[in-house]
Amino acid sequence: MADMSKRPALVSAVVYKDAMAAFEWLQSAFGFEPAMLITDADGNLAHSEMIFGDGWIMVGNEWSDDHRSPANLGGKNTQTVHVQMSTDIDAHCEHARKAGAEILMEPETQFYGDRTYRARDPEGHIWTFGQTVKQVEPEDWDRDTGLKTKIWP
Missing domain, CATH: 3.30.720.120 (Signal recognition particle alu RNA binding heterodimer, srp9/1)
Structure with a gap:
């Protein structure tokens, strides 16, 4: 419980x-x-x-009129939910696909070291799942991408 x-x-x-x-x-x-x-x-x-x-x-x-499913808003989302996981993200994606999730973005390793995929549930909510697969320091991804990262203590 x-x-x-x-x-x-x-x-x-x-x-x-x-x-x-x-x-x-x-x-x-x-x-x-x-x-x-x-x-x-x-x-x-x-x-x-x-x-x-x-x-x-x-x-x-x-x-209420302010609390609606994307299914009643033409599929529009005003937010998405990100889920950080520690288990095999590729297997999670395949399981979700077999259960009926629409995979919007296949698993892909991002510049910051997380492998992520994006899925839409049956009513249109968009979910992103991520798993850290390698440690990448902000100065490394800034150098590689041209971004400028600031992290607060």
Whole structure:
């Protein structure tokens, strides 16, 4: 059972037309683990929370004109969720693909040392998954890319 008192300081809430279907799909396709599920008298999802590693998300239904699924907004996203993982990202991508995720960007190693891929879920939310595969120092990627990185202590 998840320790509900140990939520991180920042948790993204993701809105769906069919939140119960999304709750189940996120488990089977992306490997999110259930932490909390609250249902109403009819068994409909009222609120839920899921865990991936040490990160959390809330999964809920549309509940106002300002809280809509991309499926009701022509597929538009105003934010995406990035998930940093420690397991085999290529295998994760293949598993997600087989579960019905639309792969928008195949796994590719980035200049900063993470291997990432991007996927769209059945209602249109865009998810990015990353795994650090090599340590690259900011001065090295700045030299190689022409970027200028500043990191605060």
